[in-house]
Amino acid sequence: MLKKVANIVRGLAADAVQQANSGHPGMPIGCADIGALLFGEIMNYDPRSPKWPNRDRFILSAGHGSVLLYSLLHLSGYDLSLDDLKNFRQLDSKTPGHPEYGETAGVDTTTGPLGQGLANAVGMAVAERMLAKRYNTDKFNLIDHYTYTILGDGCMMEGVVAEAVSLAGHLGLGKLVAIYDSNDICIGGNINLTFTEDVAKRFEAADWHVIDNVDGHDIIALKKAIEEAKKVSDKPTLIVAKTHIAYGSPTKQDSNVAHGAPLGEEEIRGLKEKFNLPKRKFYVSDKVKEFFSIRQKEMKTNREQWEELFNQWTRVNPELKAEWDLGHNLELPVDLTEAIEELEIKTPIATRKASGEILQKIADKVTYLVGGSADLAPSTKTYLSKYSEIQADNYEGRNFRFGVREHAMGAIANGISVHGGLRPFVATFFVFSDYMRPAIRMAALMKQPVIYVLTHDSIYLGEDGPTHQPVEHLESLRAIPNLKVLRPADAEETKVAWLEAMKRTDGPTVLVLTRQGLPSIDKGEGLKDFAKGAYVVKRDQDADLFLMASGSEVALAIDVAEILKAKDKRVQIVSVPDRDEFVKQDITYIEDLLGSQDSFRVVLEAGISQGWYRLLNNRYHVVSIESFGASGPAVELADKFGFNAEKIAKDILNKL
Numbered sequence: 001m002l003k004k005v006a007n008i009v010r011g012l013a014a015d016a017v018q019q020a021n022s023g024h025p026g027m028p029i030g031c032a033d034i035g036a037l038l039f040g041e042i043m044n045y046d047p048r049s050p051k052w053p054n055r056d057r058f059i060l061s062a063g064h065g066s067v068l069l070y071s072l073l074h075l076s077g078y079d080l081s082l083d084d085l086k087n088f089r090q091l092d093s094k095t096p097g098h099p100e101y102g103e104t105a106g107v108d109t110t111t112g113p114l115g116q117g118l119a120n121a122v123g124m125a126v127a128e129r130m131l132a133k134r135y136n137t138d139k140f141n142l143i144d145h146y147t148y149t150i151l152g153d154g155c156m157m158e159g160v161v162a163e164a165v166s167l168a169g170h171l172g173l174g175k176l177v178a179i180y181d182s183n184d185i186c187i188g189g190n191i192n193l194t195f196t197e198d199v200a201k202r203f204e205a206a207d208w209h210v211i212d213n214v215d216g217h218d219i220i221a222l223k224k225a226i227e228e229a230k231k232v233s234d235k236p237t238l239i240v241a242k243t244h245i246a247y248g249s250p251t252k253q254d255s256n257v258a259h260g261a262p263l264g265e266e267e268i269r270g271l272k273e274k275f276n277l278p279k280r281k282f283y284v285s286d287k288v289k290e291f292f293s294i295r296q297k298e299m300k301t302n303r304e305q306w307e308e309l310f311n312q313w314t315r316v317n318p319e320l321k322a323e324w325d326l327g328h329n330l331e332l333p334v335d336l337t338e339a340i341e342e343l344e345i346k347t348p349i350a351t352r353k354a355s356g357e358i359l360q361k362i363a364d365k366v367t368y369l370v371g372g373s374a375d376l377a378p379s380t381k382t383y384l385s386k387y388s389e390i391q392a393d394n395y396e397g398r399n400f401r402f403g404v405r406e407h408a409m410g411a412i413a414n415g416i417s418v419h420g421g422l423r424p425f426v427a428t429f430f431v432f433s434d435y436m437r438p439a440i441r442m443a444a445l446m447k448q449p450v451i452y453v454l455t456h457d458s459i460y461l462g463e464d465g466p467t468h469q470p471v472e473h474l475e476s477l478r479a480i481p482n483l484k485v486l487r488p489a490d491a492e493e494t495k496v497a498w499l500e501a502m503k504r505t506d507g508p509t510v511l512v513l514t515r516q517g518l519p520s521i522d523k524g525e526g527l528k529d530f531a532k533g534a535y536v537v538k539r540d541q542d543a544d545l546f547l548m549a550s551g552s553e554v555a556l557a558i559d560v561a562e563i564l565k566a567k568d569k570r571v572q573i574v575s576v577p578d579r580d581e582f583v584k585q586d587i588t589y590i591e592d593l594l595g596s597q598d599s600f601r602v603v604l605e606a607g608i609s610q611g612w613y614r615l616l617n618n619r620y621h622v623v624s625i626e627s628f629g630a631s632g633p634a635v636e637l638a639d640k641f642g643f644n645a646e647k648i649a650k651d652i653l654n655k656l
């Protein structure tokens with residue numbers, strides 16, 4: 001029967017790509033047997049309850065094969081109709097070019113950028129272990145699911161896969177099963193042109209259980225391999241499935257032309273003939289429909305039995321249930337704000353250190369908050385000292401040691417986040433956000449509330465020099481849609497920034513923090529307007545100039561204002577921790593902070609100035625860094641790059 005399902009999938013995939021006149025038919029046709037087995041027999045899920053917490057997770061890391069997933073979701077009874085398949089790749093359809101989390105029921109994560117899906121799967125498999133540790137009791141095996149992913153040659157070539165595989169092996173994630181669609185073809189032709197390493201050996205070296213050379217079109221062999229994988233509980237498993245791209249296509253099987261273009265009517269006719277499918281487009285046989293309708297009933301019963309188990313567990317473990325609810329709804333304890341506000345932090349202090357103290361407090365209050373850094377915890381101040389760390393023998397922990405694997409760290413955090421039940425934060429030096437950027441972008445796209453603690457935020461980090469000094473990073477992260485970028489100016493702003501990050505549940509937040517100590521800013525009107533992205537630090541409505549700055553440059557702005565005051569100039573000082581939010585405010589608020597359209601406005605920020613011009617008039621002065629930094633003591637660097645109060649005041653006076 002599963003073979004019949006696979007052939008129906010082949011027909012649907014070929015038709016959908018043909019109808020859209022765009023897409024990737026080869027991989028879905030080649031992986032149809034694997035998909036049929038997973039959705040038709042192996043996986044535990046209920047299409048009527050796509051968010052069921054204990055469902056097996058499926059991640060199509062080779063996201064270009066989206067039509068494989070859509071066909072399987074349709075057949076297995078998810079809310080995805082044949083019409084949706086006919087609308088493949090059309091605007092506002094449930095079947096976009098690559099699987100998008102939140103757009104289609106049954107899509108557990110967004111994939112398309114190759115390799116990240118495997119790392120997402122690692123995150124989901126870790127989350128499963130952690131939740132099992134938290135919530136399972138002697139009597140109740142509440143969380144117990146597998147994570148399956150299909151990845152292709154392209155994924156295998158990506159660095160993020162190497163990072164994630166290494167960590168998954170270290171963590172011994174026994175309930176992670178990766179199926180390698182090893183068809184030897186990528187866009188440019190046969191992979192022997194570029195990719196000749198022994199993948200199986202690589203995974204073995206990373207302590208995975210590897211089942212090599214499985215015929216990817218032999219459902220019995222595949223099933224045997226998955227059964228074997230499930231028996232190995234202390235290692236993740238890689239199944240190397242040898243497949244043929246566009247399997248059964250008369251002239252395009254095993255050819256890269258089948259990778260990313262419609263097969264053509266003639267070719268599809270031949271394909272359908274080979275598998276005894278009628279010529280009709282989007283054909284689903286009654287037998288396959290009936291098969292899945294029986295399976296749906298079984299899966300519904302499974303899920304309902306689990307619900308019953310859950311209800312019993314709730315009755316016996318009300319405290320655990322309360323914690324479960326907080327974690328799954330990302331609710332914050334009512335006294336969190338108060339607890340953070342009351343926290344006494346001695347100043348001057350680096351905002352990374354203030355953040356560290358705040359984070360400890362938040363971790364005490366928010367038990368579902370977990371996270372770690374890419375081997376920089378002592379510098380990013382993100383180790384939760386009261387809690388243990390996650391290791392293969394300890395999923396109770398809350399500290400992750402991601403190792404020096406930034407890209408995987410970001411993608412694993414996304415996996416943990418979309419899994420549900422936990423909220424991840426991750427940390428590294430701000431400059432290395434570049435290594436994690438593809439995953440940050442995906443978190444923003446998927447609206448996942450991951451928190452990024454990015455420290456050592458400018459040339460002021462000093463001696464490590466230009467390789468470590470972010471220059472363009474603030475602007476480049478501000479450019480990512482739906483990513484909140486906060487650069488607090490002192491310990492108090494850091495508290496509010498953390499609270500904002502914690503309150504935000506529809507997207508990720510970046511906290512940009514200093515290495516160097518900062519004084520406490522005297523805020524004339526407090527921090528009540530922080531959430532508007534900018535607020536007045538020192539008010540003067542009749543100011544000669546309006547000085548705005550973010551982060552460490554707010555203190556500098558105050559020094560500049562003092563010098564100008566001595567020269568009889570009146571200055572209004574504005575802190576801008578979240579410029580994107582500020583520009584969204586109405587003009588009355590913006591002008592209240594920055595004066596009218598013809599006011600003289602000054603910007604101080606130790607990074608490129610690019611995006612600030614949207615807040616400037618005809619009369620302005622910008623102090624920024626438009627080149628790479630340099631290695632040296634911070635004070636000397638500040639001087640070299642013009643971040644000197646005397647010099648800035650003089651330049652302003654010259655321009656006024």
Ligand SMILES: Cc1ncc(C[n+]2csc(CCOP(=O)(O)OP(=O)(O)O)c2C)c(N)n1
Binds near residue numbers: 152187
């Ligand atoms: C990070 C990233 N780089 C490039 C691409 C473009 N791309 C999509 S599929 C593909 C080749 C993938 O080859 P393979 O995994 O063997 O897929 P198959 O040909 O078997 O479908 C490339 C380069 C991408 N989606 N993501």
